[in-house]
Amino acid sequence: MTDTPADPKERLLDAALDHVPFDGWSPATFAAARRDAEIDKTVARAVCPRGAVDLAVAYHKRGDAQMIEGLKSENLTDMRFRDRIARAVQLRLQVVPDKELVRRGTTLFALPQYAPDGAKLVWGTCDAIWETLGDTSDDVNWYTKRATLSGVYSATILYWLGDTSEDDAKTWAFLDRRIDDVMQIEKVKAQVRNSPTLSKLMIGPNWFLSHIKAPTRFPKGDMPGSWTTPRR
Structure with missing residues (x-):
């Protein structure tokens, strides 16, 4: 016999999972579910003012916690670090017991009124991956890492x-190709930084980018843009 969660939202979510595919x-x-x-x-x-929408959000966040x-x-x-990223995305998808749960969520968060929720959830997943893997960036790279991974993650889903x-083998091959594409972009960026001529042309943009700081956030889950004061 399994223990019944005391949290009413968790109980609602567990009960909802049998109905979502239909x-x-x-x-x-x-x-x-109620x-x-x-x-x-x-x-x-x-506990769920928006009903099933809040349950869909809770389900996504549960998956993030399981991935972590x-x-x-x-x-x-x-x-290699690129392989750690790939493994994180793979784990995130493997915790899903039924693809229909995600397919239905994708349909929900494609609606204009819920698209911001969907974007926030994807960003939150990518932030969780980077933080769990030890990312310490506190400048513009904090944003570019998460934005780039959000694109890879969304395409992979x-x-x-x-x-x-079998065993989603084609998906993992697709994921590897997308990450390889990102690594090529990083190589080009490095070449630009190391080129004396191009570096001079980038003085203005680089000065601006150097003043962008990662947010100091409230407790995890407030993603993105909920910060108090910039990092020093």
Whole structure:
């Protein structure tokens, strides 16, 4: 017998997972989850004011937490850093028990009114990956690392949703290709920095970029843009 979570939102989420593949992250799913979890309507609305939308957000964040736990339990010492990134994305997708849960979420967060939520969740996942892998950047690189990985992660999810290969082998090959593309961009950036002629042309932009600092944030989960004072 499994323990029942005390947190009403967790109970609602667990109950909703059986309904999402059929009804999506919808009012019907939220109503069914509330009934299955035997949670009072007032309590359910208190913990999830937007109903199933809040459950979809909670489900994504649960996956992030599981990914972080998985990364911390693995020995990544002998891996190249690009391979650590690939492994993190792979773990994030492997914690999903049913692709339909993510497919339905992708449909939900494609709606204009929920697109900001979707973008924030993707950014949060990529931030979690970088922080778990020990990123210490506090300048413009803090933003570019997460923005670049967000593009790789989003493209990989879309490919993975349509992948029918054994053990998602084609998805992991696709992911490796995308990361290789990013590494090529980084090589070009390094060549620009090391070129005396191009470095002179970049004096103005570099001065501006040097004044961009990573945010000092409130507790994890406020992503991005919720900070108090710039880092010194």
